[in-house]
Amino acid sequence: MPPHDTAAGVQTVWYRRHAWPVRLMHWVNVLAFVVLLMSGLQIFNAHPALNWGKSSYTGRPPVLQMVARMDAQGNPKGVTRILGHEYDTTGVLGLSAEMGGLPVQRGFPAWITLPGGQWLAMARRWHFFFAWVLVINGLAYLAYTLASRHLVRDLTPTRTDWRSIGRSIKDHLLLRHARGEAARRYNILQKLAYLVVVFVLFPLLILMGWAMSPGLDSLVPGWIDVFGGRQSARTLHFLVAWALVAFVFIHVFEVIVSGFWNNLRSMLTGRYRIAADEDKHA
């Protein structure tokens, strides 16, 4: 395709939005994250409770717990306890159908865990293999983003960006999106979201994963107490994973509302379309 072509009298500009390494690493990360999330929830199900502190048995109740029990009528129900509050979560949390079968006691339901049926050993194999994939992919991304100046050029907020933060928040809430030349650059909220994901959430997630390893805990005995101890690390690992899920939902929502096919194409082939005439009227 030529960089410019004309359809219905509107001049369209194509440009290469994402370099191939970024595209490749993005999709590897998608795969690794999905597998890690689903296998992680299967691992969580082996002990569907979260504690704060060095151990699970400190005399204090868990901060989160999923259980199944009988109600007054003798029907099984799933209950989720969060910080002392109880919620009936029958069918989803605490009690749900095992792959096509009867309801059983389990934390997260089969449709979101990997493997579906209860199988801790297999979930650990998936989890630790894809943890290596995620870490190696993440390191490759960091190296690339620094060496190619992608970080400085595209992700680091400029002074103008900071000044535009109020307008950017308003634009996002009104689902107004950059057009024309402005669409070539990330907006400030986008930059901040990506920076938090890359430099805060993923590193914290990985670090809290390491904190759960009794082997790595002996590297510098007590280092995990900085985060409150091993069970706190497990709780943080869980919370950060869900924070990343929240990011994915917002990210995919923005992808859809700001031009789904254009965005998806740019992350698959690299090519992003800008309607040039819109620029003049923007």
Added chain:
Amino acid sequence: MPSQGNGRRRFLLRALAAGGTLLLSGCDRLSHSAWFTRMLDSAEKLTFGAQRLLLPRKAMAQEFTEADLSPDFRSNGTDNPANPIYQALVANQFADYRLQVGGLVAQPRAYSLDDLKALPSRTQITRHDCVEGWSAIGKWKGVQLSRVLEQVKPHPSARYVVFYCADPMDDMGTRYYESIDMEDAWHAQTLLAYELNDVPLPIKNGAPIRVRVERQLGYKMAKYVMQIALVDRLDTIAGGKGGYWEDQGYEWYAGI
């Protein structure tokens, strides 16, 4: 070129749908395929290699204070072995208990509980991490495995220490067993523990002897240890993976 664009979109949608289906139903099929699980297993070697490279041989697991002790040290799995030989030992307060130590050693020996208690002891307050995700902190007293190894003198060809236990794991009478390598066997915190929280090791926690391997998960720390054998390979024992849970698909290296 709208028609081409639509074709591409249809293709992309189909690819996405296929990807989703593959992910949801295919993953469970992958879990049962030999080549795929072998690929997943490669991560275990990587993790083991990386941790052994990173961690000094003598790196110590964190030790805690009495204030951190869990009120009750949770028992998991077997809490009272349904084994007549074991029950006979219990009936006599383990006076007839003899820990057999043999295999690739110069001087095989049998230790009574008093023999083990007569050796220098080590006390440590450590965190027990179960593969399920929970942790409990307990105070252990026992003899370092290294003291016993010094007495029986392992042959240079010995690569693993195998623990054979009294607890039957199924109706066929399969007994629990576990194994560690020589690096963990000689480690200062690797104990044959006979006391928990200042009292003789309770039956639910593995009386009379349970292994402590503090830099690994709980299932490595075999309870009700009856016999110790030094060996040069694990693939000829039981399921061949070096332990009861390993034979069920869990990692042999449980440092993670």
